[in-house]
Amino acid sequence: MPDMKQRALDYHALPTPGKLSVESSKPCATAADLALAYTPGVAEPVKAIYQDPAAAYRYTNKGNLVAVITDGTAVLGLGNVGALAGKPVMEGKAVLFKRFANIDVFDIEVTAPSIESFIETVVNIAPTFGGINLEDIAAPHCFRIERELRARLDIPVFHDDQHGTAAIIAGALLNALELQGKTLPTARIVFLGAGAAGMATARLLKAMGAQDIVLVDIAGVLHSGRDDISDYGRDLLRQTSARTLADVMPGADVFIGVSAANALPPDLLKLMAPSPVVFALANPDPEILPATAMAVRDDLIMATGRSDFPNQVNNALCFPYLFRGALDAKARQITTGMQVAAAHALAALAREEVPQAVLDAYAISELHFGRDYIIPKPFDPRLLEKVAGAVAEAARAEMAAAVA
Missing domain, CATH: 3.40.50.10380 (Malic enzyme, N-terminal domain)
Structure with a gap:
C-alpha cells in the first residue's frame, strides 16, 4: 500500500x-431552458431583487x-x-x-x-x-x-478556529464533568494555549457558567501584570501570583491543551485533582498521548483531536450545523447563544442510544455514553437535526426577543 x-x-x-x-x-438542455437560465428570462429575477434585495434568497x-x-x-x-x-x-x-x-x-x-x-x-x-x-x-x-x-x-460571520472549536470543547466538557461528578461552575480549568481557539473557548465556558479559568501561553500565565497581551485578550487576564503552568496545575479539575505536541509533562498531570478531565487537542500530536496520560492517572477522562483515539474533538461536529441552523433561521449573526445551544445539543446527543448506522460507519459493535464516548461521532446522521435544529431555534428566539 x-x-x-x-x-x-x-x-x-x-x-x-x-x-x-x-x-x-436547473436544466439547460433546450433553447427554452437557455432563454430562462440567461437572457431574456434572467432579467425577471434581476428586477425582483433590485426592488427587494431579500428576494435574492428566493431566486438565487x-x-x-x-x-x-x-x-x-x-x-x-x-x-x-x-x-x-x-x-x-x-x-x-x-x-x-x-x-x-x-x-x-x-x-x-x-x-x-x-x-x-x-x-x-x-x-x-x-x-x-x-x-x-x-x-x-x-x-x-x-x-x-x-x-x-x-x-x-x-x-453570519464565523471564525471556526475560534468558535467552532469552542462549542465542541464545551459540549464534550459538559459530559466529561458530569461523568467525573463535577460541574462547570465549580471546576478549576487550566488552558495551555492562548491563541484564537483557547481564548474563544475560555470565553464560551465563562458564558456557560465557568468561574475559575486560567490561561497559559508560551510566556506563562495570563496575569493582570502582563503588558504584552493585546486588547483582544485582556478580558481573560487573572489577578494571580501564579506565573507558570506548574504553578496552576496542582488541584486543577480540567486541562485543555490547544498548544503543541508533548507540552504537558506527565509529572504535572499527577498534580491535578482527583478524577481530572484532560483535553489534549494539539494536532497531529497531542500535548500528552493517551497511553502516557493513563499510565500516570487511571482516573482521568481524556479527549484529543485525533480520530485514532476515543473522544475526538472534531470541528466537523459543529460548523456545518451552526451554519445550517443560522441559514435556516436567516440569522444575521452566529451569536454566543447559538454556540451554547450547539454545545448543549452535542452533549445531549452523546447520551442517547447510538443507532446502528453509526456503529456500521465505524465498524464497531457497541458504543455507549461513558469515559470513551463523551461526544458524538462525525458520521452520526442525527447531528443535522439535533444540532442545526437547536441552533435555529436559539436564533429564532433571539430574533423574536430583539423585536419584542
Whole structure:
C-alpha cells in the first residue's frame, strides 16, 4: 500500500484535480431552458431583487451558499504557508459543509497586503453569500477581522478556529464533568494555549457558567501584570501570583491543551485533582498521548483531536450545523447563544442510544455514553437535526426577543 503522503497526493490529483466542482441545479438542455437560465428570462429575477434585495434568497443560491475564506496565515499545523497553499484545506472544508449539512461553498483564498485590505475584500464580495466562514487566519489579527466583519455585514460571520472549536470543547466538557461528578461552575480549568481557539473557548465556558479559568501561553500565565497581551485578550487576564503552568496545575479539575505536541509533562498531570478531565487537542500530536496520560492517572477522562483515539474533538461536529441552523433561521449573526445551544445539543446527543448506522460507519459493535464516548461521532446522521435544529431555534428566539 502506498504511504499516506502519496495516497493523499493521489486523492487530490486523480482523476480530476481538487475536491470541488460546480454543477447546475436547473436544466439547460433546450433553447427554452437557455432563454430562462440567461437572457431574456434572467432579467425577471434581476428586477425582483433590485426592488427587494431579500428576494435574492428566493431566486438565487445565496441562502445556501457560504464562503470559506483564508489568508493562509495559520493553515492547520503548518503555519503561514500563504493563501494558495491553503486552498486544499478550504476545499476540504467545503466538502464537509456539503457532506454533513448540504451547504454549498465557494472557497476564497485572499492574498492581501494588509488586514484592512483583507477586510475590504470580504466586505466587497459578501453580497454573493448567505454566510462567511473565516478559516486558518492567525491570531491576533483574526480577532480584529472577525469583529469588523461582524459589525459591517448583515450575514453570519464565523471564525471556526475560534468558535467552532469552542462549542465542541464545551459540549464534550459538559459530559466529561458530569461523568467525573463535577460541574462547570465549580471546576478549576487550566488552558495551555492562548491563541484564537483557547481564548474563544475560555470565553464560551465563562458564558456557560465557568468561574475559575486560567490561561497559559508560551510566556506563562495570563496575569493582570502582563503588558504584552493585546486588547483582544485582556478580558481573560487573572489577578494571580501564579506565573507558570506548574504553578496552576496542582488541584486543577480540567486541562485543555490547544498548544503543541508533548507540552504537558506527565509529572504535572499527577498534580491535578482527583478524577481530572484532560483535553489534549494539539494536532497531529497531542500535548500528552493517551497511553502516557493513563499510565500516570487511571482516573482521568481524556479527549484529543485525533480520530485514532476515543473522544475526538472534531470541528466537523459543529460548523456545518451552526451554519445550517443560522441559514435556516436567516440569522444575521452566529451569536454566543447559538454556540451554547450547539454545545448543549452535542452533549445531549452523546447520551442517547447510538443507532446502528453509526456503529456500521465505524465498524464497531457497541458504543455507549461513558469515559470513551463523551461526544458524538462525525458520521452520526442525527447531528443535522439535533444540532442545526437547536441552533435555529436559539436564533429564532433571539430574533423574536430583539423585536419584542
